[in-house]
Amino acid sequence: MANLIDSITSSRVWKSFFRHGWPDDELNRSLVMTTNIFFHLHPVKVSRRSIRATYTWGLGVLAAILFVVLAVTGTLIMFYYVPSTELAYHNIIDLQTKVPYGQLMRNMHRWAAHGMVLIVVLHMARVFYTGAYKPPREFNWIVGVVLLLLTLGASFTGYLLPWDQLSYWAITVGTNIAGYTPLIGPKIRLMLLGGFEVGQNALTRFYALHIMVIPLLMTLLISLHLWRVRKDGGLAAQNIPERPDSRLEFQ
Ligand code: HEM
Structure with a gap:
């Protein structure tokens, strides 16, 4: 039996998958972390303080999870949605009433979006x-x-995408406010709307921004953000002395 295990673990196939030994010494433990794409996101060592739930409250990770929920539900909604002023409103009604689990998909997308704004603000406050x-x-x-x-x-x-009264007027008000920015306001409004009022051009632009430009930038920046957490030496909690009266010392 020992021979069989030995011949499997020394075969080329095995070694092409597992490039290090059992993680029972310092070297192999760090190799596990650095050669695995998922573990690689974490630093090789973390201080006990920085993984305390009450330090981060899990807010950054929650924001990242909500982003994934939004990407998945958003992609599913895209199967049923056409960004046209004629069709958009009816597509959303059909999504809710005719598509199996469509209402659930839409609600998950909407609530995850509200939740993400809240969680990101709380995460920033925590930081x-x-x-x-x-x-x-x-x-x-x-x-x-x-x-x-x-x-x-x-x-x-x-x-704007549901193209109902609420979205139409909210974006009309929002882009009007942007229009009052000194000097560049009217240009920004024109650029956002692709015209002088909320219409098909605005819907096309908002759709492109919403499903492609912003998610792509966010994916890149979230990756950069997590990579920086690691490169900056893990979470800042490691600098916090462990004494209960330490609050003043790390400020
Ligand atoms: C899409 C939005 C965001 C995501 C997905 C995200 C994700 C994360 C994650 C997973 C962490 C490590 C764990 C944690 O602290 O909970 C983190 C840390 C950090 N985040 Fe964010 N974050 C976001 C927005 C922000 C914002 C708005 C700020 C501040 C303006 C910010 C500043 C930081 C800093 C400075 C750290 C390092 C904290 C430390 O070392 O203790 N992040 N972020």
Whole structure:
């Protein structure tokens, strides 16, 4: 039996999958982390403090999970939705009343979108109150700010897509407000709407932004964000002394 196990684990096929031995020493433990795409996202070592649930409250991970839920449900909705002023409204009604699980899909997409705005804001507050934005994490804070803006942008552009009264007037008001930006306001409004009022051009632009431009940028930036967490030495909690009265010391 031992011979059989030995010949399997020393075969080329086995070694092409598992490029390190059993993780029972320092070297193999770090090889497990660095050669596995999923574990690779984590630092090889983490401090006990930084994995305390009450340090991050799981908010960053929750935001990432909501992003995945939005991508999956959004892709499913795209099978039934045409971004046309004639069809969009009826597509959404049909999605809710005729497509199996369509209502569930739409509700999941909508609630995950609301949830993501809330969770990202809470995550930002957590990062701020634990001082985790300070060097060397200031670059990741900036990446985070862009992610927050993109999250809000995704919400705003998605709002128009059902093409009902609520979305029509919300985007009319929203783009009018953008139009009051000093100097560049009218240009921004024209660029967003592709005209002087909310119509087919606006719907086409908002759709392109919502399903392609913003999600693509967010995917790239979330990857950069997580990579930076690792490169900056894991979560900032490792700098926090473990004493109960340590709050003042890390600020
Ligand atoms: C799509 C939105 C976002 C996602 C998916 C995301 C994801 C994450 C994750 C998974 C972590 C590590 C675990 C955690 O802290 O919970 C993290 C850490 C961090 N995030 Fe975000 N984040 C987002 C938005 C933001 C925003 C808006 C900011 C600030 C403006 C920000 C700043 C940071 C910083 C500075 C860290 C390092 C924290 C530390 O070392 O303790 N992130 N993020």
